[in-house]
Every structure is written in structure tokens, then in C-alpha cells.
Amino acid sequence: MITVLVVDDDPLVRTGLRMILGLDVDLALAGEAADGEEALARIGELRPDVVLLDVRMPELDGLGVLQRLQGRADAPAVVVLTTFDTDDYVLRALAAGARGFLLKDADPTEMIAAVKAAHRGEPVLSPSVTATVIRAATAAPTTDPTAVAMVADLTDREREVARLLLAGRTNAEIGGRLAMSLATVKAHVTRIFTKVGVDNRVSAAMVLRDAGL
CATH class of the missing domain: 3.40.50.2300 (Response regulator)
Structure with a gap:
């Protein structure tokens, strides 16, 4: 209970x-x-x-x-x-x-x-x-060397997904923009979370913002 x-x-x-x-x-x-x-x-x-x-x-x-x-x-x-x-x-x-x-x-x-x-x-x-929340978290862009290093391993495709995530797009919207299935988008988002060391979209967006993405 x-x-x-x-x-x-x-x-x-x-x-x-x-x-x-x-x-x-x-x-x-x-x-x-x-x-x-x-x-x-x-x-x-x-x-x-x-x-x-x-x-x-x-x-x-x-x-x-x-x-x-x-x-x-x-x-x-x-x-x-x-x-x-x-x-x-x-x-x-x-x-x-x-x-x-x-x-x-x-x-x-x-x-x-x-x-x-x-x-x-x-x-x-x-x-x-x-x-x-993502839009609010990313309203004042900055560049942080630690964040830059955290996103360094993102592939070009993951960066495309990351930029749309940073813009506050849902998985369905990202899939529509990039011609991806929902499952593929979710897989990319999961890998982005893993590479930047977070477990949710808001935290990911803050890292991506600080990396100047």
C-alpha cells in the first residue's frame, strides 16, 4: 500500500x-x-x-x-x-x-x-x-564545457533528434519531422539520455542547452 x-x-x-x-x-x-x-x-x-x-x-x-x-x-x-x-x-x-x-x-x-x-x-x-518546461529550461542558452563533452558522442542522427527534443517536440512530432517510426525515435531518445547521463527529457534538454546544441 x-x-x-x-x-x-x-x-x-x-x-x-x-x-x-x-x-x-x-x-x-x-x-x-x-x-x-x-x-x-x-x-x-x-x-x-x-x-x-x-x-x-x-x-x-x-x-x-x-x-x-x-x-x-x-x-x-x-x-x-x-x-x-x-x-x-x-x-x-x-x-x-x-x-x-x-x-x-x-x-x-x-x-x-x-x-x-x-x-x-x-x-x-x-x-x-x-x-x-523544456522551453522554460532552455530559455537562456549558455555553453558549458562539461555539457559539450557530454554530447560529443552523439551521432548526427541523435543530434537531429536532440535538437527537436530541445525544442519541446513530442516523440510523435519528432518521428513526423524526421520520417522515423515511434519506436525508432524512442530508441534514439533513450540513447541520448544514456550518453548525457540523465533519465528524463527536462534534464536532457538542460544539458543540450548548456552544450549549445
């Missing part, structure tokens, strides 16, 4: 999330919190496996919660919930240790899958917002 703490200052959002969690027998609601300070107290008290954490809250916001969880032995996996009107804020949340992020109006099946993925230690990157 995966225990989940729901943290949001809006009681209607908490009710909706509680109903979604109740749809899957593998998930159990550990508790709720309405602000960041209460969330930290509940985490220490309940030791949930996963926290669904609102970005904007009174008293202490989601970023503040993440920062204070860093280094704690009891820190759970955290999935940030957002309306996604502040790209930079979400990127800062990811850098502060969030397992990933989801839109608050994500499909229930997507929300349930995200909780399970976070519990497994996998990054949670909502398909509906990944492209936007």
Missing part, C-alpha cells in the same frame, strides 16, 4: 485528490495539510510514501517545503501540483528535489500513475506540460 499526503490550501482540490486516490486499491490517503508548515508537521507525524504538494500556499509555499525537506532522512517522494502559470517556479521546485510535477486538472489515471511512479523512484513528467 502506498500512503499519500495531500497538501493544498484549497479544500475543493483536496477533496478531488482524495476521491482520485480512492479509485485505486494500491493507494491510501495518509492525511491532508492546508499549508506548508502543516505539511512538514504531517510528514514527520505520518511518514507518507508520497506527497502531492501544491506550489502556491500561504505561510510556507511548496518550494519552501521542498527546501526544508532536503537532507531529511524521512523525506518522502514529492510530486508538485501546479496550474503551470510560473515555469521558473516549477523548475526551481524540480531542482529542490521534487520528483516531478503535474497539472491539477490531470486525468485521474495520470495522477494515479504519477503517484506510483514517484514511489518507485521514477521521475514524474506530465506529458501535457513537459514541452513547456
Whole structure:
């Protein structure tokens, strides 16, 4: 059983999330919190496996919660919930240790899958917002020698795929642009991840950006 703490200052959002969690027998609601300070107290008290954490809250916001969880032995996996009107804020949340992020109006099946993925230690990157995050992460291009070295082994074809990935294109869009099957695109993306030492599109995009690709 995966225990989940729901943290949001809006009681209607908490009710909706509680109903979604109740749809899957593998998930159990550990508790709720309405602000960041209460969330930290509940985490220490309940030791949930996963926290669904609102970005904007009174008293202490989601970023503040993440920062204070860093280094704690009891820190759970955290999935940030957002309306996604502040790209930079979400990127800062990811850098502060969030397992990933989801839109608050994500499909229930997507929300349930995200909780399970976070519990497994996998990054949670909502398909509906990944492209936007990539664009935000790559908005200020720089060139870093370490990143340049990391992409040095990419083949010409992988670089073509990487440039489209960097532009926020989905696998299907990349396949259409490069006349590749979806399976071939996925294989190229996987090899790109391996060569640059990451496990998700956002991290890959940041490396590719810093490499000047």
C-alpha cells in the first residue's frame, strides 16, 4: 500500500485528490495539510510514501517545503501540483528535489500513475506540460564545457533528434519531422539520455542547452 499526503490550501482540490486516490486499491490517503508548515508537521507525524504538494500556499509555499525537506532522512517522494502559470517556479521546485510535477486538472489515471511512479523512484513528467518546461529550461542558452563533452558522442542522427527534443517536440512530432517510426525515435531518445547521463527529457534538454546544441 502506498500512503499519500495531500497538501493544498484549497479544500475543493483536496477533496478531488482524495476521491482520485480512492479509485485505486494500491493507494491510501495518509492525511491532508492546508499549508506548508502543516505539511512538514504531517510528514514527520505520518511518514507518507508520497506527497502531492501544491506550489502556491500561504505561510510556507511548496518550494519552501521542498527546501526544508532536503537532507531529511524521512523525506518522502514529492510530486508538485501546479496550474503551470510560473515555469521558473516549477523548475526551481524540480531542482529542490521534487520528483516531478503535474497539472491539477490531470486525468485521474495520470495522477494515479504519477503517484506510483514517484514511489518507485521514477521521475514524474506530465506529458501535457513537459514541452513547456523544456522551453522554460532552455530559455537562456549558455555553453558549458562539461555539457559539450557530454554530447560529443552523439551521432548526427541523435543530434537531429536532440535538437527537436530541445525544442519541446513530442516523440510523435519528432518521428513526423524526421520520417522515423515511434519506436525508432524512442530508441534514439533513450540513447541520448544514456550518453548525457540523465533519465528524463527536462534534464536532457538542460544539458543540450548548456552544450549549445
